[in-house]
Amino acid sequence: MDQWTVVNPYSQREIGTVPLSGWDVADAWFDTAVTLHSQRKNRLPAHERIRVLEKTAGLMEDRFAQLADLIANEGGKPLIDARVEVARAIDGVRLAVKELLHPGGRDIPMDLTPAGAGRTAFIQREPIGPVVAISAFNHPLNLIVHQVAPAVAVGCPVIVKPAGDTPLSALAFVNMLHEAGLSEDWCRFIACGQEVAEKLVTDPRAAFFSFIGSARVGWMLRSKLAPGTRCALEHGGAAPVVVEDTADVAAMIPLLLKGGFYHAGQVCVSVQRVFAPKAMARDIAERLAEGAVKLTVGDAVEETTEVGPLIRPQEVTRVADWVDEARGGGAEILTGGEKLGETAYAPTVLLDPPAEARISREEIFGPAICVYGTDGLDESIARANGLDVAFQSAVFTNRLDVAMRCIEDLDASAVMVNDHTAFRVDWMPFAGRRKSGHGTGGIGYTMHDMTQDKMAVIRL
Known part of the structure; x- marks a missing residue:
């Protein structure tokens, strides 16, 4: 060549x-x-x-x-x-x-x-x-x-x-x-x-x-x-979002949709893992699914396109394999979970994928957001910190003490409070920790x- x-x-x-x-x-x-x-x-x-x-x-x-x-x-x-x-x-x-x-x-x-x-x-x-x-x-x-x-x-x-x-x-x-x-x-x-x-x-x-x-x-x-x-x-990472029970869910959903499906999830700090109290997890996942299904997927050169293709057809196959593995392990697919031809994948929302699934452990680099129900803030933070990758993270809360605790306890180079994990301006420090x-x-x-x-x- x-x-x-x-x-x-x-x-x-x-x-x-x-x-x-x-x-x-x-x-x-x-x-x-x-x-x-x-x-x-x-x-x-x-x-x-x-x-x-x-x-x-x-x-x-x-x-x-x-x-x-x-x-x-x-x-x-x-x-x-x-x-x-x-x-x-x-x-x-x-x-x-x-x-x-x-x-x-x-x-x-x-x-x-x-x-x-x-x-x-x-x-x-x-x-x-x-x-x-x-x-x-x-x-x-x-x-x-x-x-x-x-x-x-x-x-x-x-x-x-x-x-x-x-x-x-x-x-x-x-x-x-x-x-x-x-x-x-x-x-x-x-x-x-x-x-x-x-x-x-x-x-x-x-x-x-x-x-x-x-x-x-x-x-x-x-x-x-x-x-x-x-x-x-x-x-890259597998960016975590911690949701505390005082969070403004209605305001949060558009931010998570943008942070997760921007550039079809092909961003090193895309929203991938959302940890929320069990009483809130399904509602959050369903709202995300309602927003995701409305996104227009297509050729990026078209003005109406909101989510473009993955960079190569083999990446579509890989994302499909990861989602299918999670589905087989018990994850509930609330929307998406399918190829849209050979070059695009539907924006996908999963509820409670198994912890051992690749989509829970590795960076998906595709249009998929996972929502996990937890027993509270301690568990959410522990699971957010539970991988060997660490980049940017986020917490949604209306309590200052919770925000400050997450800033201190989340293992990340940046913690976004009431914003998605993919936020960046070009003069701020931008760094991955560990791997x-x-x-x-x-x-x-x-x-x-x-x-x-x-x-x-x-x-x-």
Whole structure:
């Protein structure tokens, strides 16, 4: 195979191709990146990086509709959500510019003991070196922005490999950076096979590795990094929601529907496991089912579509297998539970799947929400914390003490109070715990990771 063929995941119609590059190309790009970083005269001053990023944001605004259509067409994200992704990506580029106003340097007091007296010291941040970024399919523009814009902002050369299913949005963004005046040597787009990608990541010339994707692949690659290569990994979870008996259920249902079925559940923090008192669980599940059955499933490029396809037909089969397993174990399917052709799956609500079912233990990454009846808050929190993945979580309650307890007791990097688990803005920290990730995402946090401290001590 010498190219990636990109298809609309709903219709399977071909929409483009991207040629693959071999290691000879990547190797040469690495040499260039090392030279750019190591020879200080080659580094871009901040004002040039700012100019490039600001112009890129302007180009993205000019091509807003085309970018949204591209996201919907190659990634299967409904247009209404694809437009939100483009807006977020533009804001992300501008946020990288704003973060340059706060580089993070600081004074270090030296006269705290006699040994340091007579000296002045300060720390400044400098770029870490060549960055290798590997991205996922589910936010094909905004994830690339989160990996590439910080590298450009802080002055790191970057080589970016997008997901093979959705490379066109990434290529469009990289081309806009070049059109805005960034030399191609500073940001390279590469489409390549697994062998070349692994060599890229594990090459000792890589100073920083940014990965968004499956835990299996991410942790495997981290184990093979060259000594000295820093990294950030963003994987998935099986996001839990704790419902306490004072919760406003009517207000909660639309939020859970959005958090669970946004992008057909193909989001690392999608609502998946809802734990509610037994007296409330069936009512919550039935209300979710009433909302889910009204959602329009179809081709993401259609204006009326609310839930698009899964990214590949084999994912539809996998989701169907997981739901069927839960059904066979005693779960009640209140709506959905069926394929809608080869490329889409009906929004599904399950009541009380068995604890040992895969849908209760692993990330479904599909349009399915599970509701479990529990004997109270203690059990809900314990079951929410009972997996080896932990990312974002949520609690619905009208009691401050319950909210504060869940904030303290839920094992998560973020706890949303009276909101769904998939809430995010791009300047907040975004991180998985345990098997769900390593390091912290978010534009400013990534820029910090892609720089390193240098201290100067001046003897007066």
